[in-house]
Amino acid sequence: MLPSNIKSLILDMDGVIWRADAPIGDLAATFDRIRARGINFVFATNNGTKTPEEYQEKLRGLGVEVEARQVVTSALGVASLLAGKYPQGTKIFVIGEDGIRVALKEKGFEMLPVERAPEAQAFVMGIDRSINFQKVSEATLLVRAGIPFYTTNTDRTFPTPRGEIPGSGAWLSVITHATGVQPIVAGKPFPYLMELSLERLGTKKEETLVVGDRLETDIAAGQSVGCPTALVLSGVSTREQAKEWNPAPSLIAESLWDLVK
Numbered sequence: 258m259l260p261s262n263i264k265s266l267i268l269d270m271d272g273v274i275w276r277a278d279a280p281i282g283d284l285a286a287t288f289d290r291i292r293a294r295g296i297n298f299v300f301a302t303n304n305g306t307k308t309p310e311e312y313q314e315k316l317r318g319l320g321v322e323v324e325a326r327q328v329v330t331s332a333l334g335v336a337s338l339l340a341g342k343y344p345q346g347t348k349i350f351v352i353g354e355d356g357i358r359v360a361l362k363e364k365g366f367e368m369l370p371v372e373r374a375p376e377a378q379a380f381v382m383g384i385d386r387s388i389n390f391q392k393v394s395e396a397t398l399l400v401r402a403g404i405p406f407y408t409t410n411t412d413r414t415f416p417t418p419r420g421e422i423p424g425s426g427a428w429l430s431v432i433t434h435a436t437g438v439q440p441i442v443a444g445k446p447f448p449y450l451m452e453l454s455l456e457r458l459g460t461k462k463e464e465t466l467v468v469g470d471r472l473e474t475d476i477a478a479g480q481s482v483g484c485p486t487a488l489v490l491s492g493v494s495t496r497e498q499a500k501e502w503n504p505a506p507s508l509i510a511e512s513l514w515d516l517v518k
């Protein structure tokens with residue numbers, strides 16, 4: 258099914274590799290097949306809660322060996338966007354978890370505790386499972402004062418075994434509603450994670466297939482940079498929704514295995 262000109266893959270994770278924590282199909286066999294075809298790959302995920310090393314560990318537990326640099330998260334994306342604009346030591350107020358904190362720290366930024374939020378020179382928001390009124394209030398004051406406002410992603414929901422819970426975008430809406438200001442977004446459907454992935458792969462966009470389970474994030478992001486795209490039906494979007502999507506994804510497959518077998 259995979260066209261012969263494809264040399265590398267940019268893979269989404271949730272809904273492609275696993276659903277919540279359950280692997281989709283035989284992942285070891287799927288990745289053996291990808292490697293046997295000589296195809297390189299990176300993972301590009303909007304989920305910025307984990308570090309690349311944590312994802313590497315999780316994949317290892319499912320029988321798939323990858324290098325940490327094969328994992329591109331929206332947290333890395335936002336840190337790399339900021340590193341292109343601000344010097345090391347810039348003070349940043351963050352609403353977010355480890356994934357984003359480690360990525361910003363590695364770029365040399367100083368992260369402020371909530372008590373020192375008014376000193377921030379930039380504000381970054383991701384999903385934070387210990388979000389509270391004080392953090393949101395400080396963030397609102399910063400954004401209203403014109404401090405640059407960045408986010409990992411705008412996903413409205415976050416998948417769990419019991420269903421969808423509020424994602425980064427849902428929490429973000431509190432700040433955008435209170436301020437009338439929209440953030441700069443690193444994650445899909447915006448092109449930045451795709452550009453970072455293409456840089457790591459070193460393949461041309463026409464030979465790089467973007468694979469995902471959501472039309473409005475994965476497929477839109479791939480299309481925004483001119484890559485061919487493949488929708489897999491193992492996650493959120495359905496074949497019926499794909500028929501309405503214009504331009505249509507280049508390929509539709511039941512699963513990643515189905516795409517590469």
Ligand SMILES: [Mg+2]
Binds near residue numbers: 492
């Ligand atoms: Mg997904």
